[in-house]
Amino acid sequence: MEKIKKITARKRLVKRLLYVIGIFLLLIITGIIYVVSVSSIQSPALQKENSLHLQRKEVSPGFYTLQNNWFRKSKSGLYELYVEGNPSERGVFNGKLTKELVVRQEDHFSEQISKMIPSDSYRNFLKYFIGWFNRDLDKNVTKEYKQEIYGISQSASDKYQYLGSNYQRILNYHAAHDIGHALQNLALVGCTSFGTWDAKSKDSTMIIGRNFDFYVGDKFAEDKIVEFQNPSEGYKFMTITWGGFIGAVSGMNEKGLAVTINAAKTKIPYGSATPVSLVTREILQYAKNIAEAIAIAKSRKMFVSESFLVASAADHKAVVIEKTPDDLDVYDPQKDFIVCTNHFQGKGLVNSKENIQQLNESASAYRYQRMMELLNTNGENTVQKTIAILRDQRGLKNADIGMGNEKAINQFIAHHSVVFEPQKLLVWVSTAPWQLGEYIAYDLNKVFALRGMQQDREISEASLTIPADSFLTTPAYKNFQQFRSIKQRIADGGEVNADSLVASNPNYYNSYILAGDYLYKKKQLQKALAMYKMALTKEIATVKEQQHASDQVRICSNKLIK
16 A cells, blocks of 8 residues: 555656646747747848849959949958948948958857857857847837848858848847947957047147957957948948948048947846947937037937047037936046046946946056056147057056056957047058057048049058057067967967966966966966966956956965865
8 A cells, every 4th residue: 555655656746747847848938939039020121122133343353343332452451341322222232342251250250159158059048048138129220220231131141040030140240249248248348549639639630549449359350341431311431340230339420520439337238229339320420519429329228338439520529428228428528638448437427336346346447547647648649649559558657567458558459449530531540460550541531532433442541651560570579479379279278388378478467367277277286376376466457357366376275285
């Protein structure tokens, strides 16, 4: 009898387990169906379908035209693109002219994601998570920009269809910067921008400089496009971009309004809104002065916090529009210069919880102080001096804080660096590597006059080119290349010499943390302990990294005692 009771109880338990498992599986399946359904984005209709049937013409090797639009690669290594027309036409023409870069950029992005997230199952989970997160993305993007993105997506690769349609993927990539910024809050975005005018500039001309320190792998920055766009509505503008991307992170329009963006500390969002880059793009296309830029920023809901440095030839000054998902403030220094790193400065947001944390725990405040130090000793500013500041790799009081330190203005990770003279409609764009190569100058009036260009030619202003940094010819630069090479071997799981690593960049705290982590995994605790202790004697960029080194000292010490 007892045996029968046990069997009966066991059967009941099995039934309950099967019931629970069944419910769990049903919830998962229902969840997946829900995620797929809510993240299904309907493609917009094109204004002119016949543009899809047009084909580019290769006039000469590497120089393509399509009606009045053209695309080429400069001797500098920068790609140059001119597009015009309504939103659908601009997207289609852009995609057809740059289709190799659209495909290659997605390949680079996918490769980098695979490196960051090696697990196939976790990447598959993230696909559904991002689909759910971006479920309302298309509702927060204007019809104009959806049509332009759809036009470009027609030139995307079909091999990533398992992640979504070409249009869905290209649209989602416009929110990738925001998602990475919000969910990671890492040093993927640690930009610096500043401006001078009136007495702070040599001829009173406004000069704006910025480093776009957004790093997602070396390949991501290989194919920079300097795009000149002549939209059917709004103002002509230029921006520094990449294949498949219609947003803007740095740019200037024909009215002499320049905009750059700097990430700020943000809360983890719970749903999509308008990507920052598309807000920037809208300002460039539709604002001729600061008041109009502020009105556009106010009209868009964002899901991350960002600073927009807006410089206006019409207003002869620059301000920072500071925007969070809930609030907006405008910081006007009421001086003849402005500095922006990665924290808010206006009275409305400076004391917010997230901003205080950013000031206390990140490299932003230190970099701001270094920028002020350089401006105070700079004298009357010029374009050449602006570029020298953007290339500066030292810490406060010219301290050697190691090459690649996030506390430096030049962190050796810049996707691009750029200088604007809004009143002259001149712009200088950096060439590889980072901001160390030549800065190529463009006159916006002259470039837009090349509408319909049919013969390949250099379009930059050769007489205004700023030479490459002499640092590229030094032994220190060779050492930095060796440092990056060893660092990459560690990331790839290879064997390295820890002493060679620190010798290649001896004043950089991260050299010692990398060496310590490598030796710790090798169970060489005594050597690892020494590396962590050395790291703590250097200028560490963030509280998080300082805490990691301190924790590892404690862990290694305890293990050695045992």
